[in-house]
Amino acid sequence: RQLEYLKSRNASKEVPYVMQEVLEEPEYGSYAVFNKGVLTGFEFFESAASCLVYRQKRGKHYDQVMELNTGLGKAMNLTGQLTLDLMYNAAGDLVPIECNPRIHSAVCPLEGHEFLGAAMTDPEH
Numbered sequence: 001r002q003l004e005y006l007k008s009r010n011a012s013k014e015v016p017y018v019m020q021e022v023l024e025e026p027e028y029g030s031y032a033v034f035n036k037g038v039l040t041g042f043e044f045f046e047s048a049a050s051c052l053v054y055r056q057k058r059g060k061h062y063d064q065v066m067e068l069n070t071g072l073g074k075a076m077n078l079t080g081q082l083t084l085d086l087m088y089n090a091a092g093d094l095v096p097i098e099c100n101p102r103i104h105s106a107v108c109p110l111e112g113h114e115f116l117g118a119a120m121t122d123p124e125h
Contacts, residue, residue: 023089029044029046032081069084082100
């Protein structure tokens with residue numbers, strides 16, 4: 001099925017990539033913690049060249065990306081951590097461009113949160 005799709009996009013050994021859509025800056029990221037499909041921790045931030053500089057974001061896109069993560073967690077019954085990188089499409093919506101199923105340094109802004117330990121370790125949280 002994938003080969004059929006790639007052929008329909010004129011992918012070849014000479015041009016092994018397929019441009020799907022041109023996306024717009026800036027890039028954002030989200031870090032999420034899940035337990036049995038339930039979102040138990042979440043952070044949304046502007047990406048930065050330095051992996052140690054995070055600017056928390058709130059507002060419409062925060063809510064949309066948190067809803068996306070909530071849906072992913074539920075649909076896949078996730079337990080663990082997930083980081084998404086996102087950029088804007090032509091319609092102005094944030095769309096995922098990369099997914100990393102691991103801890104991310106974006107956990108740093110959550111340091112000191114009252115329930116962070118429970119979100120990471122308590123199977124009943």
